[in-house]
Amino acid sequence: MSWKNKFGFRTSLKVKVAVSYMLLFFISCSAVFLLLIFIIKQNLTTSGDALTSQQATDLERVYFLGIRAEQIGEILPPEQLSETDMSLINSHFPDAQVLFIYRRSPVNDIFDDQSAISPTAFCYQEGNYYELRRKQDNSLYHRRINIRQNLHNLRRKLNLMVYSYGRDNISIRLLEPDGTVLVESEHPHDPDLGKNGAAGLPGKGQTEFRFLRRLLPDGRVIEIGRNITELELKIRQYRELFLIISLIIVFGGGVIGWLVAVHFISGVRRVTSAAQQIYSGDYSHRIELRDEDAEIRELMETFNKMNARTEALMEELRIVTDDVAHDLRTPLTRISGNVELALSSRDVNTDFQSVCITVAEECARMKNLLDTMLEISRTNSRPDELHKVQIDFTELLSEAHELMMPLAEEKFIDFKLRLPDKKVNVFADKMKLQRLVANLLENAFKFTPSCGKVIINLEHDDRECRLLISDTGCGIAESDQKRIFERFFRADASRHFSGNGLGLALVNAIVAAHGWRIEVESIPGSGSVFTVFIPAQIT
Known part of the structure; x- marks a missing residue:
């Protein structure tokens, strides 16, 4: 669907190119900026999640080890436990889950058993936590951990974190398997915050938290909520900034598209101007070749060759x-x-x-x-040879009416002239215009029977002047209406009338030479109306 059909008007190529550039820049900027916002948000969220995960790991160790969590040495994954140690542990504690292992601190040896030769494994079995390690004699040292005694240290660590990050920025809870709160940090706004996860986008005065829940072997859950209100506000600021930048880029794209179209269309406009001059009969006109693009230059050269050939033929x-x-x-x-x-x-x-x-x-x-x-x-062939002058069209039609009145009286035809109150001037060749009016009137009288009607009507407005000559003659079949302006064409209904079929062909030639337009409306058996449209700019 063209823009004319869709919007009711015909847009110029410059507007189409400019709008196309704007759409292209808008789509490109939107895609790039959306990708950037997504990457920025992902990076900020990932870094925040990594920090929250590390905080959960620190709290998990305090939960397991109590005060000793800050005194132990290097923490290692369970996979680094040797097969010998693992076999020894499985022989005494079948199906034990090794949570992590750690090495003793070289400075502060906090263990009672100095005979241990391997890392200490922290394990969970059937609701109990154990410290296990192999001695030099390959026997197993084991000690059951009292988790309840570590809750005091966990609460202390939790409060230190909250104090460090601010109560508005972090929320920490230790939950029982049934959801009961065992240990909880204070939050000044919403004591139930986090029960249903993070809220939607924060509005004015609202706070949004992103939660991490770490499931412990005994079914308890460490829940840490991180305030991401500032993050969301920052993302929103990025969006607004990118929107402003996008609008600037889109506007710039429209300007660039407009300039490109102006440069491109300048050559086309010159070709159009030359075509209009040729249409008016000046076949000697040639397009001046300038520093044009290759395609436009080729078009101009071909146009000049075609016009030279046409001039020679004419x-x-x-x-x-x-x-x-x-x-x-x-x-x-x-x-x-x-x-x-x-x-x-x-x-x-x-x-x-x-x-x-x-x-x-x-x-x-x-x-x-x-x-x-x-x-x-x-x-x-030579419309440029017309001798155009300013003509009082109302006076010319009055003379034609007076001249044809005797014929109308002879055939008992009601011949009327309807003119506007003010005179209407047209710029035309007077002899050609007289011939046009005479041929249309002769055509109307020829096909109008006695006691019929022939009317000359002149209408005028800001857009155009319209000459209407109507009759009540035999009319023209719809299939013949497109051919009546051809040379020597005669419709079936008019073959018994005298004539050579050149009258309307001459009328059409005169209309075309002046740059006007003619239309016919006819109903067979009821008559015809010939309308000549003369644009206002040449009236």
Whole structure:
């Protein structure tokens, strides 16, 4: 669907290119900025989640080890426990879950058993936590951990974290398997915060938390909520900044598109201007070649070649037309002269006189036909030779009405003239305009029966001047309406009337030479209306 059909108007190429550039820049900027916002948010969220995960790990160790969590040495994953140690542990504690292992601190040896030679494994089995390690004699040292005694240290660690990050920025809880709160940090706004996870986007005065829940082997849960209100506000600021940048880029894209279109369309406009001059009959016009793009330059060169060829053909046509007119008129004139000379003789009998009269009439008809054809050809091929002047159209129509009135009275036709109150001036060739009006009126009177109507109506507004000549004649079939302006075409309904089929062809040539437009509306059996449209800029 074109823009004209969709929006009811025809947009220029410059507007289309500019809008296309704006859409292209908008889509590109939107895609890039959305990707950037997504990456920034992911990076900020990932870094925040990593910090929260480390905090959960620290609290988990305090939960397991109590005060010793800050005194132990290097923490290692369970996978680094040797097969010997793992077999020894499984032999004494079947199905024990090794949570992590750690090495003793080289500075502060906090263990009672100095005979241990392997890392200490922290394990969970059937609701109990144990410290296990292999001794030098390959026996197993084990000690059951009392988790309840570590809750005091956990609460202390929890409060230190809250104090360090601020109560508005972090929320920590230790939950029983049934959801009961065992240890909890204070939050000044919402004591139930986090029960249902993070809220939506924070509005004014609202706070949003992102929660991490670490499930412990005994079913308890360490829950840490991190305030991401500042993060969301920062993302929102990024969005607003990117939106402003996008609008600037889109506007810049529109300007760039407009400039590109102006540069591109300048050559097309020059071609259009040349085509308009050629349409007016100036076949000598050529487009000046400048520093154009290759495609536009090729178009201009081809256009100039085509116009040169057309000019040569039109000149040849003019010469041939003049030669044919001269060659045909001369014998017709001689024949007419000889016939008139023969008729002037007193010794001519009646039969010979009748033949001479017929020949004279046919010669006159042929000369009229030839003159009309030449006038059509010259009008079509040389519209630049029209002698245009300012004409009072209302006066010209009044004269035509007065001239045709005797014929109307003879055929008992109601012949009316309707003119506007103010005179209407048109810029046209007066003789051609008179011929146009005369041919349309002759056509109307020819096909209008006695007691019919013929009306001349002149309308005028800011856009155009309209000449309407209507009749109540035989009308024109719809299939013939597109061909009535062709040379020698005669509709079936008009074949019993005299004529050569060139009247409307001449009218159409005169209309085209002036840059006007003609339309016909007709209903067979009811009459026809011929309308000549003259644009306001040339009235």
